[in-house]
Amino acid sequence: MSAKTELALVLAGVDKQFRQGKRSTQALTQLSVQVQRGRITGLMGPDGAGKTTLMRLAAALLHPDAGEVQVLGLDTRTQASLIQQQIGYMPQRFGLYEELSLRENLDLYADLQGLPDAERAARCAELLRLTALSPFAARRAGDLSGGMKQKLGLACTLLRAPTLLLLDEPTVGVDPISRRELWSIIQTLHGQGATVLVSTAYLDEAERCDDIILLDQGRCLAQQPPAAFTAPLAGHCWRVRHAGMHRRALQESLLTRPGVRDATLQAEGVRVLLAENPPQPAPDEDWQPQPPRFEDAFISLLSPPSTPGQPAPAMSTPSRDQRASDPVPRSSAVTVDGGMAPAPRAGSTQPPAATSSSEPVIEVQNLRRSFGSFEAVKDISFSVTRGEVFGLLGANGAGKTTTFRMLCGLLPASSGVLRVAGVDVRQATATARARIGYVAQKFALYGNLSTQQNLHFFASAYGLRGARRQARLAWAEQEFALTDYLGTNTGALPLGFKQRLALACALMHEPRILFLDEPTSGVDPLARRAFWRRINHLAESGVTIMVTTHFMDEAEYCDHLVLMSRGEVLAFGSPQAIRAQATTPDHPEPSMEDAFVQLIQTHESDSRQAA
Structure with a gap:
C-alpha cells in the first residue's frame, strides 16, 4: 500500500472563513493534518477551535477557501458525491424524526442512503444488535433517552458500512x-476495519484514541499519540490533601499560588498541575505524585500561565482571542443579594468564609410526577440547605430534568410537597420563580x-427597573x-459564550437559589473550570446551587448528591459517601464515574430481574 492510500483524510494548507453581515470569522488558518487509515483519531480543542468546520470539510459539505481536502484519495471539490457514498457523518445534532419509531427512522435513512432492499433487513438487524436497541425497535424516537437517541443516530449513520466514520x-x-x-x-467498528475521526469535549476519551489532533484558533497545535502529549508532564502532577481545610477552599488556595497551572477536585483531595x-x-499539606493525563496536557498547552500577585481568573474567563494578551480577569468579585462577595486574594491560604447553614431552602417530600401511565418521578424526598452545592445525578431518563422543572414551577407535581x-x-x-435563577439544559x-x-x-x-436595571446590565x-x-446574535455564539450569557441572565435578579440543568454539556474544559469557580464563589456567598451534570468530575464539587435511577432515589450523601458504596477489595478507590456506573447498573439489572 502506498503512503497516499494509507491516508483516509488529508488537509493541506486549508483556510476557511465565515461571514455573517459585516462580521467575519476565520475558522481555519493554513491547517495541515492527516488521518491514517485503520486508526481512531481524536479531534480536540476549546470552543471555536474549528473542530466542526474540519468535520464538515471532511464530509464534503463545505469547500475550503484555500488549500486542498482529500478524503479516501478523492478531492472534495470535484468528487463530493463519491466521497459521501463511502463515509458516515454524524453531526452534533443528528436529525432524528421523533414522531417515527426507532425502526421507522432506520428505514427512512436506509431510503435516503439508497440501501438496497436485499441488504436492508440484515443490516438493520445487525445494527440493532450492535447498539443493543432491538428491544426498543417499536418505541417512538421522541420517547428514547438521550443515550439511546445517540445510539440510534449512530446506527442511522452506519447503514452503509462506511470506510471513514466522522463523529x-x-x-x-x-x-x-x-x-x-x-x-x-x-471500538467494535474500528476492530472491523473502519477509520474513525471523533471530536469530543470529554478529555478522558482521548486516552481511547490512537492519535490526537489538537486545534486552537483554527490552527493545529500538535498531532501525536496521547502518550506523547502526557510524557513531558511527568513529575508535574500531584494530589494534595489538607485534613483541616474543605476541598473547595484548598483548591482556591492552590489556584492563587505561583506555578500552579491547574487545580481540580479529585476524590479526597485536589489534583494539581505545576508549571x-x-x-x-504549605504547612499541613500532603502532596503525592500522580501520573499525567491528557487533560493535564490540554490545560498546559491552552491555558495561560498564572501571573504571580494577580487575582486568579475566577469570574471572567478570557475569550480564545484574549487568552494570550489578557489573562487577568476584569473582576475579582461577584454580586449576590445586593452585596459583593470578594474572591480570595493571590497568595491567601485562608479558606473562603463559610456561609452555609442548616436552614433548608429546598424541601422535597414524597414528590411524584406521572405522564399518563408512566411515572417519571416516584416518591422522592430530600432537602438542601443555604449555601450548599447540591447535585442531582442519574442516567438519561432517570427523572432529573422532570424534578428540576417541578422545583422551578415549570411543571406541576402530581403529588407531594415542594418548598423553595x-x-x-x-x-x-x-x-x-421570583426567588430562583434557572439555566436550562438547552x-x-x-x-x-x-x-x-x-x-x-x-x-x-425579572421586573428590573431604573437604576437597578442599568447596574445589573452593566454588571452582566x-x-x-x-x-x-x-x-452578536446568540445563535452564532460559541457554546462557552452561550453558557456565560445563560448564567448572566439567570443571575440578573440576584436570586437566592440557582438551578443548573446540565449547564456544561458540550462545553470545553477551560470554560468548565471558569464556570465552576463562579459557582463556588456564589455558594460561598450564600447562594444555594442545585445542579445536574453528566461530568462525574463535576460531581466532586457538590456538598451532597442524590443519585436517581428510574425515577427513584438510589443513593444520597457526600461524594465520599457515594464513592464508598462502590468500594470493593478489587477496586478500593473507585472514581465517581466508577461508582455511578456500578450503582446504577446494579440497580437497573435488579429492576429488570424483578420485573
Missing part, C-alpha cells in the same frame, strides 16, 4: 453508562436576538466578558 461529539449530553456503550460500539517541579507545600425559598411551589408558583436563550437584547429581555422579565456585561459580543 462530531457523539457523546455530548449523555450519561457515563451511555458514553461507555457508545465507545464500545466505536515547574518540585512543589512547595420558603414558598410552596404548588400554591405560589410565581412567587417561587440554554433558554433567543437565538435570533443579540446578546444585548437577550440581557435586556431577561432584565425586563463586565462580569461575564460579554462586551465584545453584545451585537
Whole structure:
C-alpha cells in the first residue's frame, strides 16, 4: 500500500472563513493534518477551535477557501458525491424524526442512503444488535433517552458500512453508562476495519484514541499519540490533601499560588498541575505524585500561565482571542443579594468564609410526577440547605430534568410537597420563580436576538427597573466578558459564550437559589473550570446551587448528591459517601464515574430481574 492510500483524510494548507453581515470569522488558518487509515483519531480543542468546520470539510459539505481536502484519495471539490457514498457523518445534532419509531427512522435513512432492499433487513438487524436497541425497535424516537437517541443516530449513520466514520461529539449530553456503550460500539467498528475521526469535549476519551489532533484558533497545535502529549508532564502532577481545610477552599488556595497551572477536585483531595517541579507545600499539606493525563496536557498547552500577585481568573474567563494578551480577569468579585462577595486574594491560604447553614431552602417530600401511565418521578424526598452545592445525578431518563422543572414551577407535581425559598411551589408558583435563577439544559436563550437584547429581555422579565436595571446590565456585561459580543446574535455564539450569557441572565435578579440543568454539556474544559469557580464563589456567598451534570468530575464539587435511577432515589450523601458504596477489595478507590456506573447498573439489572 502506498503512503497516499494509507491516508483516509488529508488537509493541506486549508483556510476557511465565515461571514455573517459585516462580521467575519476565520475558522481555519493554513491547517495541515492527516488521518491514517485503520486508526481512531481524536479531534480536540476549546470552543471555536474549528473542530466542526474540519468535520464538515471532511464530509464534503463545505469547500475550503484555500488549500486542498482529500478524503479516501478523492478531492472534495470535484468528487463530493463519491466521497459521501463511502463515509458516515454524524453531526452534533443528528436529525432524528421523533414522531417515527426507532425502526421507522432506520428505514427512512436506509431510503435516503439508497440501501438496497436485499441488504436492508440484515443490516438493520445487525445494527440493532450492535447498539443493543432491538428491544426498543417499536418505541417512538421522541420517547428514547438521550443515550439511546445517540445510539440510534449512530446506527442511522452506519447503514452503509462506511470506510471513514466522522463523529462530531457523539457523546455530548449523555450519561457515563451511555458514553461507555457508545465507545464500545466505536471500538467494535474500528476492530472491523473502519477509520474513525471523533471530536469530543470529554478529555478522558482521548486516552481511547490512537492519535490526537489538537486545534486552537483554527490552527493545529500538535498531532501525536496521547502518550506523547502526557510524557513531558511527568513529575508535574500531584494530589494534595489538607485534613483541616474543605476541598473547595484548598483548591482556591492552590489556584492563587505561583506555578500552579491547574487545580481540580479529585476524590479526597485536589489534583494539581505545576508549571515547574518540585512543589512547595504549605504547612499541613500532603502532596503525592500522580501520573499525567491528557487533560493535564490540554490545560498546559491552552491555558495561560498564572501571573504571580494577580487575582486568579475566577469570574471572567478570557475569550480564545484574549487568552494570550489578557489573562487577568476584569473582576475579582461577584454580586449576590445586593452585596459583593470578594474572591480570595493571590497568595491567601485562608479558606473562603463559610456561609452555609442548616436552614433548608429546598424541601422535597414524597414528590411524584406521572405522564399518563408512566411515572417519571416516584416518591422522592430530600432537602438542601443555604449555601450548599447540591447535585442531582442519574442516567438519561432517570427523572432529573422532570424534578428540576417541578422545583422551578415549570411543571406541576402530581403529588407531594415542594418548598423553595420558603414558598410552596404548588400554591405560589410565581412567587417561587421570583426567588430562583434557572439555566436550562438547552440554554433558554433567543437565538435570533443579540446578546444585548437577550440581557435586556431577561432584565425586563425579572421586573428590573431604573437604576437597578442599568447596574445589573452593566454588571452582566463586565462580569461575564460579554462586551465584545453584545451585537452578536446568540445563535452564532460559541457554546462557552452561550453558557456565560445563560448564567448572566439567570443571575440578573440576584436570586437566592440557582438551578443548573446540565449547564456544561458540550462545553470545553477551560470554560468548565471558569464556570465552576463562579459557582463556588456564589455558594460561598450564600447562594444555594442545585445542579445536574453528566461530568462525574463535576460531581466532586457538590456538598451532597442524590443519585436517581428510574425515577427513584438510589443513593444520597457526600461524594465520599457515594464513592464508598462502590468500594470493593478489587477496586478500593473507585472514581465517581466508577461508582455511578456500578450503582446504577446494579440497580437497573435488579429492576429488570424483578420485573
